[in-house]
Amino acid sequence: MVVSAYPIKARSGRLRRTRTGTLTEFVPRPPSGRSREERMTYLARLALPLVLVTAVLSAFGMNWWLAVAACTSVAALVWRRQARAAQPAALAVPRDPGSRVLWTEPERAAFEGALVASRRVRRTWPALAGMIDPVLADRSLNRALDELAETLARRQELRRLRAELAAVREADIPVDSPARSAVAEQCERADESWREAGAAANRILRSIDTAARAGESFIRERQVAATARYAERTLARVTGAPAVTESGPELADRTEAVIAAYRDLAA
Known part of the structure; x- marks a missing residue:
């Protein structure tokens, strides 16, 4: 999977392109198998x-x-x-430093989940007109996705490095060897960087999911409030009873929750 703001060419085979904001996801398609x-x-x-x-x-x-x-x-x-x-897909190596290549399955799955959540966020924008600026929200969302791709690319490099260090550490080396001590020290540093990268990726994933949940919850509550107001007016007309205070939930406080979610996404 290649995440880039610029077009990526395929040396052979075909690519599946999915555009999200200013970022485009390129995934090789399996060959057709036709002889x-x-x-x-x-x-x-x-x-x-x-x-x-x-x-x-x-x-x-x-x-x-x-x-x-x-x-x-x-x-x-x-x-x-x-x-x-019919050919196996082969991507041209991107020379753009802003392109991120994700080849390990866990990192690709994490970014796919972020893309799904980002599409949920974008679907809420028409209903949140006047509450958020779609242009600024789009920039924040694209920046979050780019940072996530960069973090996941760094994490998969750390995954490979930790595997190599683990293989060296388990080799037949004397316990008192300086090389063994150096490898152990690098293992600790790699593990710490691995945990930091995982925490950063989880923070970005949570912020995107929180923004999606806040917008969807606000929209559902507003729909429920509209249904309650309609039912109240209908009952007042049918029964002849005077209309009471609208029973729909007050959504003014919920607005702050939505705005806070987008602020956290932009942070």
Whole structure:
């Protein structure tokens, strides 16, 4: 998985692109598995309608060579797409320092969860008009996702380093060896950095989830309040009783909770 603000090209195969704000997630797609013979069969079946189209266009006065060129281009495009889809996807190594490459499963799963929560946050913005500035909220959310990708990329490097240090520490080295002491010291530093990176990633994940929950809760409460007000007016009209104080919950205090959640996201 590559998280970048700039387009990433594929050397082979196909990519799945998911845009969230100014960040784009690039994930390699699995190959289609079609063999060369299957692609040739499909192209042969496609050739018949293309020949008919060429004949029809020629009958209506179009130059036959233009029709042949157009149909040939369509066939070549289909062949190229199928041939590329059959190849294993390989990403071009991003040279942009702002691109983050996540290849370990735990870090990829964590970022996928953050993307799902960020989409929940964005879906609440239309209903929160006047409470938050969508432009500033978008910047804060994108910054949080970028920081999370950077933290997860650092954490997966630490994961690899800890595995290498653990292998060295378990090697057949004398207990009183200075090298063994140095490795033990580096292990402690790597473990501390590992815990710090995990805490930072969890903090960002919690802030995004909190913003999503606060917005969704506010919207649900406002819907419940509107339903209560409608029921009150309907009962007053049907029973003839005077309308009492609206029974919908007061949402003014809830506004502060939503704003606080977005402030925590921007922090």
